[in-house]
Amino acid sequence: MSVRSNIIDLQSSINQAVLGQDAVVRQILLALLADGHVLLESLPGLAKTRTVRALARHLQADMSRIQFTPDLLPSDITGTEVLHSEGGNHVIQFQQGPLFGNVILADEINRAPAKVQAALLEAMEERQITVAGKSHALPELFMVLATQNPIEQEGTYPLPEAQMDRFLMKILMDYPKPGDEAEVLRLLRGEETARVNHSTATTELVLAQQVLFDARRELSTVHVSASIDSHIIDLVNATRHPNDYDADLAQWIRIGTSPRGAISLDRAARANAWLEGREFVTPDDLRQIIHPVLRHRLQLSYDAVADGISADQVLDRLLDKVAIPA
Secondary structure, three states: OOHHHHHHHHHHHHHHHOOOOHHHHHHHHHHHHOOOEEEEEOOOOOOHHHHHHHHHHHEOOOEEEEEOOOOOOHHHHHEEEEEEEEOOEEEEEEEEOHHHOOEEEEEOHHHOOHHHHHHHHHHHHHOEEEEOOEEEEOOOOOEEEEEEOOOOOOOOOOOOHHHHHHEEEEEEOOOOOHHHHHHHHHHHHHHHHHHHOOOOOOOOOOEOHHHHHHHHHHHOOOEOOHHHHHHHHHHHHHHHOHHHOOHHHHHHEEEOOOHHHHHHHHHHHHHHHHHOOOOEOOHHHHHHHHHHHHOOOOEEOHHHHHOOOOHHHHHHHHHHHOOOOO
């Protein structure tokens, strides 16, 4: 079985556990293939935690769940040095925190204070944490999937722009369709019955980490033409100089995306092309991934917020105004 077939099987297995969120699951897999982090935003109860658990369960990975609260300390997530007694001698040893897992569920990330955000920022960007002046490398497979509630702002700390920029994607989860929600009820009733009857769990797909690493190696060989590079640059430059493209864009965008936005577009587009079974990136790959990749990197103006214009609407206009290179 090919590496791509294994990844598609992983996608199907997660879809069977999280019904009605196929697009969300696909975007999370793209971020996983591109070795990036994800910010999940939705109202409560829309299966954010279940989705992350399903990913970890079907992937040979250790999952850590961190509930972010205002009284959380950096050492609560990074770990700390502890004094041990061995053979009558006192030895200081580093005790790893929950960040040393493979799949990290950072639940309600915007409830953590600035020092905790800073510790998480180092882990996300440098793939290491520093405690007492010593750096400790994180596992090769390391992905942060953070969640936040878009409406409940009491007791929250807005994420710094630098940290928002570290997320490869911001994925929005919406209500499932009525048919899918009926299937969810039946699925959960079946799981409840299995727990009550202590039924033996059916054999589930568990994908080895090496398969994912092989997929990333294949992804690195996906061809990106000079015209696609130009299109990526045109898209990000249009967010920085919207006056050159459209009067409405100029009114809506206060600050455009950073160079990391262009890098993220490239990585996510290559992942999308690979998952589609192609060895090259097309403009359609960019159209499919531009919303989750750039929506959190745009700072909208007061006029846009007052008029109820969302980042996705701005990106839709951007796609209409930026020409595709021949």
